[in-house]
Amino acid sequence: MPGYRVKFLDGNSIEATEHRLDVLRGTTAGALPGKALVVFDPRLGLAVDVFPCEDGHAQERSLLPAVAATIEARDVYVMDRNFCVLEFLFHFHKKSAFFVARQHGNTPYNRLTGLKFVGNSATGKVFEQDVEITAPTGETLQIRRVVVTLNKPTRSDDKNLILLTNLPKEGVDALKVAELYRARWGIETAFQKLESHLNSEINTLGYPKAALFSFCLALVAFNIYAVVMAVLQATHPNKVIKDVVSEYYIAQEIDVAMDGISIAMTENERAVLTQASPSELATLLLDIACYVDLKKYEKNPRGPKKPPIKRTQFKGHPHVSTAKLLKGITPKIVAGKAA
Secondary structure: OOOOOOOEEEEEEOOOEOOHHHOOOOOOOEOOOOEEEEEEEEOOEEEEEEEOOOOOOOOOOHHHHHHHHHOOOOOOEOOOOOOHHHHHHHHHHHHOOOOEEOOOOOOOOOOOOOOOOEOOOOEEEEEEEEEEOOOOOOEEEEEEEEEEOOOOOOOOOOOOOEEEEOOOOOOOOHHHHHHHOOOOOOHHHHHHHHHHHHOOOOOOOOHHHHHHHHHHHHHHHHHHHHHHHHHHHHHHOOOOOOHHEOOHHHHHHHHHHHHHHHHHHOOOHHHHHHOHHHHHHHHHHHHOOOOOOOHEOOOOOOOOOOOOOOOOOOOOOOOOOOOHHHOOOOOOOOEEEOO
16 A cells, blocks of 8 residues: 555464473463564565563553554554454554454444445445544543455354554555455565474473573574565566475574585675665666575475375275285175184
C-alpha cells in the first residue's frame, strides 16, 4: 500500500528443552526457556525487530509496551487477537500509525452503525460497520469492525473472522483490510522456516539466555537467506525463484559454507563487505549472483502420494513367516488362526 509500511506482529514460544540443568532434573514438566515477539516486514521479507522474554510463562501481552515504543507514523501492524489490547491499540492512534487486529472475544466496543455488505473476498463475504472503543483512561476512538463470513471454517471451527482497524475508509476499503490479515500467515511460514531449516529451537539449550540468543541468531540467518533469495530473483527476473530454488539447500549452504568462507577470506577481503554502503553491497551481491548455478539448488518436488496399502490379509494374526511368503507359501487359516 503506497504511503504505508505494513508489518506483521506475532509471538513465538520456544519449545520445551531437555532437563539438563540441576533445577530441572527433579521435574517431568516441560521446561520452557522463553518466548519472543517478532516484527516481520513482508515487503522486505525480513524480520526487522524482536522482543525476547526469558519467562516462558509470561503473557505475550506483557511485551507490548516495548513494541509500542518502536511504532512509527504510517506503520500498519497486522496482528492476531492476542494483541487486541485497548491500551496497545490507542498507542497507534497517538503515533499516527494504524492497526489491523483480529478482535478478541473480550474486547468491548460500542456499535455506531449496522453491518453493511461490502463485497466478496477470496475467503468469504465481507461486511463492515463503524464502532467506538474506549481506552482505560476514558479516551474514545472511532474505528471500523470488519467481519468476514468464511466460506470454510478455521481449524478452531470459527465461521467468522472479525477484524478491528483504524485505517481510513477512503484509502483502504474493507476488502483490502481482509486481504492484509490473510497475508499475515507469511510470518507463520517464516517461523516454520526458522525451525525446520535454521534450527532456531535447540532443545539442549536449557538456559533462557542461551535459547533466546540461539533464536535471535536464527533470525539473522533467516534475513541472510531472504537477501540471497531477493538477489537471485533480481538476477533472474524471468523465473519465480521461490518456486525454483530449494529453501533447504540455500539454508544448508549458509550453514556449511560459512566456516570455509571465514578461513578462505582474509580480514581485508571481508572489510569490502562489512564497510560497503547498502547500494555498494547490493551491486556486489548482484554481480556475485550472476555466477550462481541455480541447478545446484533446484527443488526436487516429490511425486503424488501413493494411496496407503490396505493391510487386510492375515489381519488379526500376530506373526507370519517372511521366508514362506517369499516362496509363495501363504498361511493356512485354521479355526481363525494362521497355521
